[in-house]
Amino acid sequence: MNIDFYIEADTVIHRLDGRTKILLFLFSFIVLVLFEDPLFILPLALLILLQSSLARAWVNIWRIRFLLIILTISSVIMWNVFASGETHLFWFVDLESLEYSLARTMVMLWMIISGMNLLSTTLNEELVLGMIKLGLPYRVGFAISTSLRMVPTISSNIYTISQAQRSRGLDLETGSIIERIKKYIPLLIPVFISTIRGTNVFGMALESKGFGARDDRTFYLKMEMEKRDFITLAFSIALMVFCLYINFLDFGNIDGLTKF
């Protein structure tokens, strides 16, 4: 079972420098939160989806579709509760609050999608190196990437363990929600224990390979900003400045919206 998000491919996005990809992610973050009006977010969202297409990241987005759907439903409901407007539609939903809830939901979804674009095209090591070159200390970068790489390790553990319990007759597919949650207990304990044991060995292996032995360190991965990086960055910075400017001019807000 493959639970790693990285997609082995050689696309335009893959070829970008790690720093460029991290910055693109951060910029998406900034511009997405600027606007209250979903119509203003829409073009940005389309740009990010274009990036997903170029990066062939659709597989990963499809994989988390259930998460995205649940988030969409709960976020639309929640923002309608926490905001109100002047044009009443039905129940607790007003036109302004509906628009606003759509915008907030899009912000959240597209941040996740943008993150997926990053993870689909960037090796963990590239991510660390990128963060370091952007000024983060090595240990911090390494810690972030370690937590990311725990995901595939733990999920492949979960897979083996669920196979072991299924062959003993554990049926994870049927029953009510409470019953099903109960059924997961036999999986949780071995997962915890093997993860804790694994973490201990991981720590030992890390130190035994000289982690942090010196202040200087080489990186096997090559990272160089090239023309395409500068073009991408120039374009995205220009776009970000433009967005900041129209936001400063008070565009993209919803009139008559009250937030709690």
Next chain:
Amino acid sequence: MLDSIVTIKDLKFRYRGEKELALDGIVLDISKGEFLVVMGASEAGKSTLMACFNGLIPHYTKGTIKGEVIVLGINTANSSVPQLAENVGIVFQDFEAQLFSTNVELEIAFGPENFAVPREEIRRRIEENLEYVGLEEFRHRPPFTLSGGQKQKLAIASVLAMQPTILVMDEPTTDLDPISKQGIFDITNKLRQRDGMTLIVVEHETEEALHADRIALIKDGKLVQVGSAQEILKQVDLLEELGVMPLGIPKFFKNIGETDLPLTPAEGIQTFSKIGWKISDDKYSQLLEKEKLTTQHNEQPIIQCRDLEFTYPNGVKALNGIDLDIYEGEIVAIVGQNGSGKTTLAKSFNGLLIPTNGDVMVNGLHTKEQGVFKIGQKVGYVFQNPDHQIFSELVYNEIAFGPRLRNVPEEEVDKIVKEALEAVGLTGFEEEDPFSLTKSGRQRVAVASVLAVQPDVLILDEPTTGLDYKEQRSMMDMVRRLNEQGSTIIFVTHHMWVVAEYAQKVFVIKDGRILLDGTTREIFAKEEILKASYLRPPHFVQFSNQLGKTFLSPKEMISCIERK
């Protein structure tokens, strides 16, 4: 000792929270370029000793330490693990957890990167070490998608890339096929001769220890004996007493009353021709007759595969047209090179994996129609790592889990648990916490919990890996007992002596196909073909093959020889 590279002075260590000393008065000098093998039963203190060479004890693992460990003139207590790592490389027993990079190349690069090795040199080392362990074609794969043996090779390559002066390996080859195992020892030996690398290895496989300069035997944290490989390996009784497997050849000659014991097959042939014994043709044909009777079967096959193919979702085709029949009451071994598809095949037998093409039938019923829940009742599967399945606080509940899931009434559960515990030799352990047991104890709990479902067929994936010789023997004796009581047994293994002494039939898998099948004796007679699939019979079987007959154990051969 002339230039000793490691000096251990009266080392004592006790883990925090433990009462017993894990190491108790170790005195040892290791000279530069030496190949030292450390052997002993489980929990004897081998891994603890290994952790002392690069300062993991006392810096990482806490406890009370007395005495000194001097490595290359540095007292490890005054240094740190990362600092010592420049000279001391260590490969851990748990090969899963020591891999953490996103692809094979970067895994190998990690060590050298930490010591600021220039990029070009790292590239060279990656190429060199990928070639050493034969993982070139996997260079871009994430480590967690590799098979167990491949992970183990990667773990070794990633440490070799640091070019350590001292290489410490804690049971580095448990999951490797015999030829790959030999490959690892050949490479490390080559580096030892070329670069003067010192090699310290914990190993259960005695045949590998033959090439050591010295062997250290350890028991209860104390060194029992340190001596040349020759000297130590001839002490058959002492080894057996310490839970270390003696070599078959000296064991055979000792049991027929010889005093000057040969060790290798070649030496064995020489000695055998000198002394006054010969193989009796009559007795050998009787042995074959008897074997024919016990392996005869007229019954219906219990497991059948027809043109079985299996392709993983990532496109890797693991099984490629398997046809086989396994009959009731057999003990069958599945062997093959690392990554040949053994485990995939075994998982197809109980419906954990459903064929992407072709059929698997259990008692004539298709696994794809029945599913793992129903098939699991007929075919039990014991996973390699017992910690992947144990979750209860009490041994009793762990074993009762399966029957309770199947709604067996409590009174009957009680009876079943008792029987299962008795079968694995754990009667009286009902109220113990399974996690407090040793690895072999936990493995027995795992077997018992599968037995409790009362399957007709029992599949064991690497049942002897990670156990010492005594535990391996008692595990397999237990498996044989279960077979005598009527269970059909299928096991996957890399331990050729286990196959020789316990299996009746063998399937050799190569590249997802069956390369050979037959009785164990037939298979082990075909050394050349086995070699093509990275397998090799134990020394003792090779020795008897060279004498023209195939004997699977010293005991068997002793019953078939007579005075000239």
